[in-house]
Amino acid sequence: MDVLLEIIASLCLFIGSFICISGGVGILRFPDFYTRMHAVGVTDTLGAGMILIGLMFYSPDFLTLSKLLIILLLTLLISPTTSHVLAKAAMQNELKPKLQQKDSDKELNSSNYS
């Protein structure tokens, strides 16, 4: 039983860390603000959630478990909200998403966006 718990917990922790790292790669590799924020916003919630669930399997008593549960609920609530607010603030400050453009209609579009 203990071995099973350990395996599940380490699996959760591993998946969580992998997702977090992929988010970190995303913030470095993606071209503009919105895609970067998308990478971090999505992976952060899931990664942190997986790590917290993994820690819950490790928790020795009920008190620690409930504290981790509260942190998980708060993360689920706060993390998407912050991403939303960031995107909205960027939108309101007129930061345009970088769109894929073909060379032929580049001039046409750029006149629309500027």
Added chain:
Amino acid sequence: MNDLFAVVMLLGIYSLLSASFFVAMDAVDVAFTEAAVGAGISTLLMLVVITMTGRKENTKRHKPFLALIVVIFTGGLLLYGTFDIPHFGSADSPIHNHVTPRYINDSINEIGIPNIVTSVLASYRAFDTFGEVVVIFTAGIGIMALLSVAHHSEDNHKIAAVNDSMHERYLVIRIVSKILIPFILLFALYVQFHGDFGPGGGFQAGVIFAAGIILYSMLFGLSITRKVISQPFIQIISAVGVLLYGSVGLVSLLQGGNFFDYNVLLTDPVAGQHLGILLIELGVGCTVTSVMIMIFFNFAERRELQQHNNIHNKDLES
């Protein structure tokens, strides 16, 4: 770096990192304070100031080489000083020999609370902490004297209009904050009254409570917050906190003990210590909360006045 916003954010990140550094050093109370004050509320207050002054730093004509030399010199001296400091964790370093053994060995019998940091802060070193509270109170008075503006009374109609216009822009974050703010305030109270047993205390609790209220006023407008917590009320509370703290000392003086000697407050010395620490932590919490809210209110009122004047000037020009 010219972008002040980025500078403030870097400062906040630095505070958060040093907080985790403090946790690694087993100084949980200090880490908590650093996270709440350094990363939380000071970043917030600086951001409010930036909304008034603008994001970009003015370009300097001169190069501040003198300042650089002074900084390098001071840094060098400090580094030189660290060579004489005993190694980290060595048992015979002065801080482990002076009063620390007494605190660690006797505080559980004398004060009777598990968190030694709180008993040192609130009982053995109560006079120092009183000084800190007075410093915060003085800062509040200073901000008030420098920045406070006589605000004109606003009619309900106008407030409702502002409220509606903000509702569109901040819909999601408003709803989430409405869910969160009660928990933030509850957590502040937990930190306040649980400071005897775990990390926390009046300073951290006050800052967290103030942050909850500042969050509310950022999302729902200053005028609505001012209806809930008026400026005179906040001023009274900040004075009451210091008064409560000081009068605990005076009462212990009148009971025949020393200043801030809580043993004489009740017949049982340990129960007296408990009561004294509870009361002074409450005083600290009141003062810190109200001074933080007061600073934010004054800055934000200035900002409102500035915006109002800008609109007025534009009207005159056109």
